Amino acid sequence: MPSRAGSSPRTLAEELRSRDDTALAALLRARPDLAVPLPASTTALATRATTRASVQRALDALDAPALQVAEVLAALPSPVTAAAVSRAWGAKASPQLAVLREQALLWGGDRRLQVVTAVRDVLGPHPAGLGPPLAEALGRRSPQRLAELLEDLGLPGAGDPDRALAALAAHLGDPEAVAALLAAAPEGARTVLERLTWGPPVGAVAQAERSVRAATSTGPVDWLLAHGLLAVAGAGTVVLPREVGLVLRGGRVHREPATAPPPLPLREQPPARVAATAAGAAVEAVRLVEALGQLWSEAPAPVLRAGGLGVRELKRVALALEVDELTTALVVELARTAGLVADDQEVEPRWVPTPRFDGWVEEPVEERWVRLASAWLPSTRVAALVGTRDAKGAARNALGPDVDRAAAVQVRQRVLAELAQLPADAATEQAVLVERMRFAAPRRASRLREELVGWTLREAAWLGVTGAGALSPGGRALVAGDEEAAAAALATALPAPVRQVLLQADLTAVAPGPLEPEPARRLAQLATVESRGGATVYRFDASSVRRALDAGSTADEALRFLAEVSATGVPQPLEYLVRDVARRYGRVRVGSAGAYLRAEDESVLTELLSERRCASLGLRRLAPTVLAAAAEPDRVLAVLREVGIAPAAEGPDGELVLRRATAHRSGTRQLPRPLPSEVPAPTAALLDAAVRALRAGDEDAVAEERRRASTAQAPPLPAMDPAVSLAVLRDAAARRRAVWLGYADATGQTARRLVEPLSVEGGRVTALDRTDPAGAQEVRTYSVHRVTGVAVHDG
């Protein structure tokens, strides 16, 4: 926003007030935290925009060039000209200055740029690794030593310390003067300076505070101190003053202005491979989530008291799904994020599928995938953290409260956006993605974020959002927000489903592609899956056939199904197996009345009686064909199966009971919400409302000020820079004077308090509140960043 020449505003609030609506909206869009809750007026807005917390947030979001320019501004004294900033940065800084101005981190005309004080605070005492200014660095010296310094530098004596400091700063900020000094420096002095030049500007020396004179200096450090090229920072430390540092850096604040991010290298993949590989991964991910739901449907997993899924339970799931624990963590997290499993919130809570799961299972694969992938996109859950240890050394649990990371969403969105801007079927390198992310928000860079890049890529590949490292067509559509197109893209890449399998004499069946759901379900009942991938290999054995019989199928039905589904007929050994198991099926019947075993066949019971593995059941013979068991029927059944007999459970009326596991469901549940990280970006309507509210607030404020002005008691309270307010408050505390305090409460409402400040410390004002006209007084504490203005009370 170019400022109008000649009409340089006096405060940030004033500048904000003069902005047009679009510019105000732009500010609120760039710093959404300023709009929540709605500020009452531009004054309140300015106050909030200059608080440390908000400025920190804004700086965190800046990219490398804008942050560097902010550092330049922090390093140079205010006000400063735009040209000086560009010079000190080493590149044309006007675009970055415009960004900083738009975000209210900077105000004033191009010739009088003022950086918001909080920016200096947040960037710390050493912006870009530069030390404190000379005036501050040498300010600790006594007037006598300042005079000595002037003398040693061959400068005329100055009357008072302030003028002495000004003269020193002017001299040592001059490159030629510094060059001349260095030319005469003793050996080693330059090395000392070089070490401090690019920061950190502080070095440790013994007895830094001793008095040194040019004539009597012994070492290089002494010499530098005696000539003001180093200043004393503390008992054992010296610091390179900012002006000197800048001269040594050749007038630049940074080595190199970071103007453009490193380009992404391209790794082209063969066209069909990306879509096909991603499709394979997508199908597998969907299958695993479904398998998890089926597993918990039959045997729900307990919820830990602290929430989450225990390590042993996770291992059990991993075993059942036949994947590693890392993948398992991803599966359970994804299933919950997509609302397919949830805590049933019973007295003893368990993880169970939700009603939503039943609907999901019925949908076609591509739709199911879209549901998973679009739940993953905004999720803050980081499955890769499962199993790692927190600060206290406790392992983080899957589905637990400790694996939410706000950064996950930001990193994921950025990584996917980067991939989306590559040409189709092109992959890139993780290291460059990490570098570019650091460029986009240097202050946010952290180990977690860098690891998140790798984790995001891994999860994306696992989920089929990418294939062979490149964004898949489906993934691309999803990132663009088009779920329908994403489903369609995946559907075209899926291998055509097959209806027939190859049955073989070694009692295996091979489905040479994804099997249609109905035959797949029936086959999975009759046989055990032995190998998965593009194809599925099933193996038939006595126990798998028995399982099908348990589920109510008959031998004839099973064989009819096999004949129908087989491309090559039913091999004789397989037919024999099915008939043989059916022949033996139900030969032994087990009752629940205390548990009894009866069989038409005496010898079977005799065999059981002498079977060592049955000893624990407490069997005894009641009749030639009936045994009684001490154990519960379930246990009896289990042991008998182990022994290799196919027992059938018998109901009270003597009929066979089909034993099928009940399917557990939770109640209807809300989708879990991702962790609120950033304040959500405001919508256009909200922005519009906010700007209008600000304007209205300003008018009210003006009216209010006028009204207040008419009463003697309450003076007008113009919005003040917090630095100014702070100074007034400190002064009032020192002199025990009462002041009027404009104060914004948590909802953004401003109120006036008549207070007597007692102390000002750590960003807080403790004061005696005398506002109550009735005369009641109380001591309260106010946050300085909420103080909108201060006026001395005349009374």
Next chain:
Amino acid sequence: MNDGPLIVQSDKTLLLEVDHDRARACRAAIAPFAELERAPEHVHTYRLTPLGLWNARAAGHDAEQVVDTLLEFSRYPVPHALLVDVAETMARYGRLQLLNDPAHGLVLHALDTPVLEEVLRSRKVAPLVGARIAPDAVVVHPSERGNLKQVLLKLGWPAEDLAGYVDGEAHPIELAEDGWSLRPYQQEAVEGFWHGGSGVVVLPCGAGKTLVGAGAMAQAKATTLILVTNTVSARQWRDELLKRTSLTEDEIGEYSGARKEIRPVTIATYQVVTTKRKGAYPHLELFDARDWGLILYDEVHLLPAPIFRMTADLQARRRLGLTATLVREDGREGDVFSLIGPKRYDAPWKDIEAQGYIAPADCVEVRVTLPESERLLYATAEDEDRYRLCSTSPAKSRVVEKLVKQHRGEPTLVIGQYIDQLDDLAERLDAPVIKGETTVRERQRLFEAFRTGEISTLVVSKVANFSIDLPEAKVAIQVSGSFGSRQEEAQRLGRVLRPKGDGGTARFYTVVSRDTKDQDFAAHRQRFLAEQGYAYRIVDADDLDHGVPDSDGVLPDA
């Protein structure tokens, strides 16, 4: 989408659809690096294992070829992680090399110094190596060459053995190819072995492994030590060598329990070599008795542990292993790889059958329902007796009688585990029986009589499991076996797979007691048959009255 014959599964199995147009090309391409696990009728299963991939590396294939092959023939996209894994596994072979250094003798040399650092840190490697002579090389004592290779394989960094071989004492040996010659695959096997230096040749039973051995000897032209499983097998090797090579009786020695001759070509049995007396092996001298130029191991999959240990000391000599299967029931495939050498040649059973070199076989399982009284006996028996009980049921003997009657006149072997049962069968069938106590002379007489057709039925115990050569056995009836041994099944099947004079189909019966342990073990063995591509059928003993139909369902003439 690619319409290839191969499906790559995420568990590293490869499914090959055999009826596909490109199946043959695909099989040829994947055979060098994937192990054939099962070969039933429609879809063959291969598996990618580290050993298989290292075998391929040893044979000169690289990871790129493997990956390209998978991508070329695969119907569906190959999981990326699997390709990465293949490349990484293959890259591990040969990063360490055993070399002969002119100055220091045998050294372990690393192409990649960090790998050397890693393995030297292992406590198992430290005692096997000497001084570090360079950042990338360390001295190895020649006697530890084999042990080191074993340990390195276990650490996952198999060394490439380039240290070469001693020539051994020269001895002229020629093949006497009068009226016969090596079959093409035998020739290829010999060449594959010779170029590799040492290693294993895998050929099905009956495919003429002895001739591959003879070919290798003719190639080496040096004194040879042949290790075989038992005395009968030793005699057969001897006879075969006399017939097929220029060797004379004086040149071939037998080193067995009965005789201890050491000649330029010496045939010893595993049993005598591994006999232990007072905690020591008295026959170890055999290995040092001559400067052997070649050591032959028959039936490598049965090689007993002590021989592995002895072999570890013989790494400077050329070694050839012969076997029908690399599968070892004890899982020591890695020791075969590191001590004998990588697989140098392998031909699928069915391929050789298709070329007419071994006979096709029709496998039938006959299920016998035990009578009530026997079932009761079985039910009340102790666990350890049950298997014997159900295996030796008299009901089985009656079935065997019927089967032998059906095949009257055809050379028939009845094979069993339990001597009582065999004696009983011999009596019922009026046939001679060969068991452990039968003298070698008597055995050879009976074999000869069987060969000439003088007797048509022979009852044999497990002593005949290995290396007996019965050219015209057309029917084998297995009444009992050692539990579920797949190896034994292969051997027994081998008995009937020698090519028949009339080119007819051999019949392989297994008689099994229904609903007993016998049936469970039989299932395990049959799985092996089916996996080798032999369709098998199951018939009920009660349906035998009209004979067992052939594989097309035609009943024998009444």
